[in-house]
Amino acid sequence: MQYLAVLGRQPKISLAELESLFSDVKQISPELATFASEKTPNINRLGGTTKLAQKIEEKPEVFLQNLNFDGKIVFGISDYSKGANLHKTKQLALKIKRILKRAGKSVRVLENKTATLSSATVFHNQLGEKAGHIEFIKYNNQWFIGIGVQNINAYRDRDQKRPARDAKVGMLPPKLAQILLNLCGDLPKGARVLDPFCGTGVVLQEAMLMGYSAYGTDADERIVEYTKKNLEWLQNDKPEKNRFSVALGDATEFSWEQPIDAVACETYLGPPMSEPPVEIKLKTVSQDCKAIIVGFLKNLGTQIKTGTPVVIAIPAWLRSDGYYYRLKILDEVDKLGYNVEKYNNLSQRDLLYYREGQIVAREIIVLRKK
Numbered sequence: 001m002q003y004l005a006v007l008g009r010q011p012k013i014s015l016a017e018l019e020s021l022f023s024d025v026k027q028i029s030p031e032l033a034t035f036a037s038e039k040t041p042n043i044n045r046l047g048g049t050t051k052l053a054q055k056i057e058e059k060p061e062v063f064l065q066n067l068n069f070d071g072k073i074v075f076g077i078s079d080y081s082k083g084a085n086l087h088k089t090k091q092l093a094l095k096i097k098r099i100l101k102r103a104g105k106s107v108r109v110l111e112n113k114t115a116t117l118s119s120a121t122v123f124h125n126q127l128g129e130k131a132g133h134i135e136f137i138k139y140n141n142q143w144f145i146g147i148g149v150q151n152i153n154a155y156r157d158r159d160q161k162r163p164a165r166d167a168k169v170g171m172l173p174p175k176l177a178q179i180l181l182n183l184c185g186d187l188p189k190g191a192r193v194l195d196p197f198c199g200t201g202v203v204l205q206e207a208m209l210m211g212y213s214a215y216g217t218d219a220d221e222r223i224v225e226y227t228k229k230n231l232e233w234l235q236n237d238k239p240e241k242n243r244f245s246v247a248l249g250d251a252t253e254f255s256w257e258q259p260i261d262a263v264a265c266e267t268y269l270g271p272p273m274s275e276p277p278v279e280i281k282l283k284t285v286s287q288d289c290k291a292i293i294v295g296f297l298k299n300l301g302t303q304i305k306t307g308t309p310v311v312i313a314i315p316a317w318l319r320s321d322g323y324y325y326r327l328k329i330l331d332e333v334d335k336l337g338y339n340v341e342k343y344n345n346l347s348q349r350d351l352l353y354y355r356e357g358q359i360v361a362r363e364i365i366v367l368r369k370k
Helices: 011-021 060-065 086-102 119-124 152-160 174-182 202-209 221-237 279-301
Strands: 002-007 023-029 032-036 049-056 073-079 107-109 133-139 142-149 192-195 213-218 244-248 262-266 309-318 324-326 338-340 360-369
Touching: 002 011, 002 133, 002 142, 011 023, 011 032, 011 049, 011 174, 011 360, 049 119, 049 133, 060 073, 060 086, 060 133, 060 142, 073 086, 086 107, 119 142, 119 152, 152 174, 174 202, 174 262, 174 309, 174 360, 192 202, 202 213, 202 221, 202 244, 202 262, 213 221, 221 244, 279 309, 324 360
Parallel strands: 073 107, 073 133, 192 213, 192 262, 213 244, 262 309
Antiparallel strands: 002 032, 002 049, 023 032, 049 142, 133 142, 309 324, 309 360, 338 360
8 A cells, every 4th residue: 555654844864764664665755755555554653754644546526425424524635746836725625625515515625824734733623533534635646645643732741741851861852752763663562672871761651652662771860760750650641551671770881681672762962052062062072972872882782683773863063154063973883783774765964853053963873783
């Protein structure tokens, strides 16, 4: 079955996530990609995709006339075609509405503000979730029907309602945590995922929601307690009852329990920064971060099996010239016993996760143990 993904704010990272999970991934426009999957994909586990849709062969008016639904149909159109505009999209929606009215259907059309409906509009109107509520997505001569949109409320709650939060150790977005986990590939249910820099437990939280067993360590005893509180809250607040384990340990020397099926983490990012660092500070901070990351990878490599995926987010710093300074970790990983994952639609340079103007960004590196 062919599916369509509306890519997130950083589309190349979204593509890497899709390539890790599905086959025949093709970027067809700056914000769209198609892929193949034998089973229906779940939007709730994709951090980098804002909407999912399934290809249909008939036009929307035919699809709706054949729809086995007796209530009021609510639909909207998002046209991602080259040259699409608001006027054309409105005219098309009204044309479809007239056809359905003549066929005796009760219909309401969602009003567009642009040629495409926002994810928030789709979510709040339950398009693709509630019976008879449908988003049609058009790309050139192809039509797709929406099957899911990111749940903005759920992301907000998982981020803001956790009982233990600490801005000083970074605020890893749940969407990014999902991406890091998905870059490990389609792991079997119950797989044990290690986060050796677990912080307040965001990666472990998302691992549990995906049906994995979560195992975390951190060198800060206070932060380990924060993680335990957050994961206990998750188990009390959600139906998931996956086992988790959290321990105090320095990632450069700790001996982890086995088995370890995958590793996903945000490593040490250095101190928070409000402005681009001067050269001397950048050199010192980058050396400190690199020493910890290389030490961790060296230690980890002796404890995992060949083929184990290791996905890490490492720091990159915005310079005064507007470019990001990156750690040269790739020069080290080969001799440390890892291969770097390759992608069809992007290069390593594309895997930089940041907000506009953010001083400390995250470069994502996907490795596999040799």
